[in-house]
Amino acid sequence: MDERETLIQAKAGNKSALNSLMTENYPLLKGYIIKMTGNPDIAQDILQETMLKAVLHINKFIPEAKFSTWLIKIATNVYRDYLRKNKIQEEIDETFESRSPGPEEISISMEEFKSIMSILMKMSYEKRAVFILKHYYGYKYEEIAAALDCPVGTVRSRLHSAVDIVLNEMERRKMI
Amino acid sequence: MNDPEKSMNYLIDKYYDKTDDKIDIQQDKDMQKKLASSLDKMNAIKDMDFDIDVNIMKTIVSAQEISNKKRVFIETLGFGALCISLLLTVGFIVFKFRLFTQVLYAELLIFIIMPFVIIPFAKYASMKEGNL
Numbered sequence: 001m002d003e004r005e006t007l008i009q010a011k012a013g014n015k016s017a018l019n020s021l022m023t024e025n026y027p028l029l030k031g032y033i034i035k036m037t038g039n040p041d042i043a044q045d046i047l048q049e050t051m052l053k054a055v056l057h058i059n060k061f062i063p064e065a066k067f068s069t070w071l072i073k074i075a076t077n078v079y080r081d082y083l084r085k086n087k088i089q090e091e092i093d094e095t096f097e098s099r100s101p102g103p104e105e106i107s108i109s110m111e112e113f114k115s116i117m118s119i120l121m122k123m124s125y126e127k128r129a130v131f132i133l134k135h136y137y138g139y140k141y142e143e144i145a146a147a148l149d150c151p152v153g154t155v156r157s158r159l160h161s162a163v164d165i166v167l168n169e170m171e172r173r174k175m176i
Numbered sequence: 177m178n179d180p181e182k183s184m185n186y187l188i189d190k191y192y193d194k195t196d197d198k199i200d201i202q203q204d205k206d207m208q209k210k211l212a213s214s215l216d217k218m219n220a221i222k223d224m225d226f227d228i229d230v231n232i233m234k235t236i237v238s239a240q241e242i243s244n245k246k247r248v249f250i251e252t253l254g255f256g257a258l259c260i261s262l263l264l265t266v267g268f269i270v271f272k273f274r275l276f277t278q279v280l281y282a283e284l285l286i287f288i289i290m291p292f293v294i295i296p297f298a299k300y301a302s303m304k305e306g307n308l
Contacts, residue, residue, distance in 0.1 A: 022232045040226035055239035160185045170214045
């Protein structure tokens with residue numbers, strides 16, 4: 001079943017088609033949310049709610065666009081609403097333990113690992129979203145603009161600003 | 177390029193878009209090195225993962241249950257509104273044209289005939305369910 005056919009089946013309420021669509025895009029969505037939130041509990045909630053909303057509103061999805069882009073859009077909006085509702089200062093969970101190849105294996109210290117995460121969290125969620133999608137997932141400017149519902153010029157400007165933050169923070173922390 | 181901000185923006189675009197433009201000015205070469213070094217360091221968290229998981233099928237089932245509940249609620253509301261409108265219309269006609277006696281006879285007729293219609297139908301429906 002090609003993606004278009006799967007989408008049609010999913011919109012018709014076929015559970016298997018829905019499951020297939022979600023499973024295919026799950027790693028990307030999970031990775032994005034983890035980098036956006038930096039906190040496992042928040043990431044779990046955002047991921048759960050994003051998937052729930054995606055299934056509930058599957059009929060609103062236009063097949064001409066990429067399904068992963070649509071999921072990213074939902075996830076970003078859910079996270080934005082979460083921030084507004086909780087009015088929390090975004091900070092990384094100091095006790096988090098990543099499941100990725102440990103720092104020992106990739107020759108960087110845990111401190112540097114946490115510093116990198118901390119730099120990411122220094123950005124506003126809009127800039128962080130652009131940076132994550134561009135830097136880690138190689139999205140084009142137009143795709144990011146579609147996912148975040150903003151002009152391409154704004155995407156470029158946010159990316160430049162995000163990279164500025166990265167450079168300044170790395171210099172300040174003497175990481176470069 | 178003299179403006180440092182413009183230079184940096186150009187270098188950022190070059191880093192991500194992988195263009196082949198040559199950079200001639202030493203200052204820009206240094207900035208490019210610093211940029212590349214910083215952004216490469218950010219790749220350390222590329223495969224970062226937390227010990228979290230969402231049961232996809234369970235989420236799909238929950239979402240469909242929510243959808244069904246919403247649909248049933250709207251249908252019940254619609255049915256209730258329709259019933260009230262019908263009763264109000266009938267009531268209005270009865271009082272406007274003073275059809276009290278006719279309505280009484282009609283109601284009696286309905287109450288007598290209705291069991292003979294509903295009981296066989298209900299029996300047929302329960303037999304069909306039993307066969308399934």
